[in-house]
Amino acid sequence: MVNDARGTLLAVRETVQSELTSYLTLQREYLSGIGSELIPVCDALESFLLEGGKRLRPLFAYAGFAATGKVATAADIRAFTSLELLQACALIHDDLMDRSDTRRGKPAIHRHFENLHQQEAMSGLADQFGEAAAVLLGDLALVWSDHLLHTSGVENSALLSALKVHDEMRIELMAGQYLDVREAGERSPSVDRSLRIARYKSGKYTIERPLHLGASLAITDAAERKDLTNILSAYGLPLGEAFQLRDDMLGIFGDPSVTGKPAGDDIREGKRTVLMAMTLERADQASAAKITAALGREDLTSDQIEEIRALITATGAVKVVEDLIEGLLSNALTAANSDEIDPSARELLIELATSATRRSH
């Protein structure tokens, strides 16, 4: 059964890949018709979108659709695929705001365009050009995401129903992103505030709303799908928090060859995660001082990273976070087994929950 679910998800992932490929081919034709200067934009977005990505949001939308008992058509999967373009906007703008150099082991979009500027010995400031390109490529991906949803070929009633969920999801995403950026400016960390950010950025945006989007395309009447919507929230919100907590763990303990990010990246970036807030809450004064001094220092050696990792583990925060992940996962699995969920979707939801929380990248 689990293998069947895994097979289905792999097949959906391949369809998402081929839908993205077709969409980007069409857009390349359109943009290069406006001017050949736009070809590097198409190249960069193709590489960003097609060479990597877990396709989590389209997969959750697929599972939300399946939870109604209906079978998604090609048009529905095209609509789910639009979430990957929205996510591209979020990541491109995120890397710019965080001043991250890499994404999936390759230069972040703003660095890529900064490099292009230098290679072509263009006039003006290379970093300013890179930043501007990242702003615009993110904006373009956001607009494309809408466009792909609108032209997916789903029935008008399904589209109108999906737009409501889609708008709410995007407003929550931007609010969550702002809270995250704002958090970096706080003078001291807070477990509560970090958990709230995890709820908006991951609980809602990554999991709950994609599930709702899928369900809203299958059952267009919001009242009719109300009970299912609630169960999908009961599954999606804890799972989303667990997903973000796993991200926190990988940001500090992840293997760079698997994550595509430098070792201990969240330490170097000084990221205000739940794991870090819990660590500092538990650390003795000397350890807390050492950890705080290391946060945001880009020049940490691997020995220093190793030392900070050991300090974090010694506080017990890792154990607490791992237990929290297991507890949240268990809540999600209980919801997945509820009667409101069509049996055909249960194994999908279970497989997705497990892979989202026990992943290594």
Place this chain on the structure above:
Amino acid sequence: MVNDARGTLLAVRETVQSELTSYLTLQREYLSGIGSELIPVCDALESFLLEGGKRLRPLFAYAGFAATGKVATAADIRAFTSLELLQACALIHDDLMDRSDTRRGKPAIHRHFENLHQQEAMSGLADQFGEAAAVLLGDLALVWSDHLLHTSGVENSALLSALKVHDEMRIELMAGQYLDVREAGERSPSVDRSLRIARYKSGKYTIERPLHLGASLAITDAAERKDLTNILSAYGLPLGEAFQLRDDMLGIFGDPSVTGKPAGDDIREGKRTVLMAMTLERADQASAAKITAALGREDLTSDQIEEIRALITATGAVKVVEDLIEGLLSNALTAANSDEIDPSARELLIELATSATRRSH
């Protein structure tokens, strides 16, 4: 007759203002429910959107609707108003990309949040926080623009018809913005390339597409409105170029107390405008060298700006640009008087054309 048109446009502008106010009030309630940290986001966007702006795009959408002979309802005007939120995104991101300090005489959004960071003695880098806030506030305005269009209350068929124009407009906008940013990296200016940018950024985005959007809400069948669409393009494209050329003139010769931008701002920013490309095409070697040396220098004194202005005028480029504006305006007016345009809309289009090209800010 002209006074009637002016009165109508003033009334529409007031309705746009009140629709924006209502929408922003609702969004403030929603966002402050998520977290009080989001209140400065609401404050900044309210100030940005409500204290200024010519409302040109909603007015052109209104005129495009009127050109069909139908009368716009409150829901239609709400749909037109969404264009102001899209424009807010474009301006906020534009100021960030150009590293402009001011907008309408007040700090640009990224500077405003940089200032907040300093005033509240927040942790981290103030400029990074300002930039991140500008990225996210622009993104939020873009998503709000969609949301206001979707919830405007227009009939479903009208909404679905408008989405097509709206998507095309936004893709063109982002393409035009990228071409503009890319142009700053070219080692030498080009009248042709700058005219193409003016076509995408202003011809299409500011005028032609808003007109089409209005028409698409009134007549939902694209084939049925084809002739009208073509005439609106015949009016909108030349007028949009003329509008951008007027912008070029104001960017160099505008009165800071009226434009809200520093004197000779385009010189200090080294902007690659059609006016500047024409100037350098016509200037003798000595003048061209002097002008080129001044471009992009933020520390120019007012005497130096005055000297550059005189050199630009001496090349004859100002005369050429003014003649071009008049020629384009005359083409637009011819189209406005075509039989395809409902008589009730003619004076609106004429009034808008005149004010867009003979304005002082």
